Amino acid sequence: MLILFDTITDESQRKKVEDIYVNYSKDMFKVAYNILNDYQLAQDAVQSAFINIINYIEKISDYDCNKIRALVVIIVRNISINMYKQIKRQKNLFIEDADEFFHDDSEPFDEKLINGDIFRRVSEKVKELKTEYADIISLKYYYGYSNKDIANLLNITQDNVRIRLYRARQSLKNALYEYKGDVKI
Template sequence: MLPIFLTIENDSDREKAEEIYRRYSGTMLYVAEGILRERQLAEDAVSEAFVKIIRHLEKIDLLDCNRTRGFVVIVVRNTALNMLRERNRTVHLDDFGDCPDTAEPVFDHVSAKEACDRIADAVAALHKSYSDILYLKAVLEYSNQEIAEILSISPENVKICLFRARSALKRQLMKEGDFCER
């Protein structure tokens, strides 16, 4: 048993954490190693990411494998990227421009299913950091504070990233011509 599991007092939480590790540690290592390009650093990233995951065990449902896998991948990817930035001592600035949040997209003669499919495609086409933060907020329903802890950024930065992600999504949907501004 890994020493980190010994810190979990509740038996059911410990079992849940062990199961998550058993199911996803290989995926986590693969993602981290793809970013960091060094096995030792990737293992460190997995350990650090797993500590973050343990803090949110109560929100993880093992029955919903896709949702859990998505959450785990987002956490380890952002942990590895943070480690890479720190290691290279470079500042990574996402400057996709700001758009005022003045209008909501409107469904115009499109069925709800088609609209959901188009929105999902538009989200998938966004920059990964934007789709990740939208996934954490809209699908997994994490608070800004929780997202800040998961992504190791400030709550203010979460607000800015969410604003930019929503703006980018609106631009993407407008570009496709499926939705119009009001």
């Protein structure tokens, strides 16, 4: 009986992977192609994303449709961006973003910023964030993945995850401070 139960559990997860492929592979390919502008590279990005999705299917299978849809897009987008950067680096064409001026992260979050308006401001500012930063904030704080999981999903190192998270948090803080008109030096 236990063997049969185990099989059923796996069967539902396998079906989930197939559902993801059937429902979202076109979205994924479109996102990858828009970044990479190359059919072959876009295919590679989608394949790579699927490998990571399969490895994390146990966690993913509990999500609702939209949550899965957004997640697979985040994964394939970031994989595509990484591939794009690698190609450009190889061609010596990629210029790293200049470091932004960040407030010290250890300083307290200004409580004056917290009022009834905060949610609207966050909602608006998140659109202005760099896509990579918004993606990693979603993976960490909305989907609840660990740094290790994020690294595996996006094919990057854990150090990269830490750096991006730091920059993402600072970027959002910065945006909220700018909105408020306060700049701390």
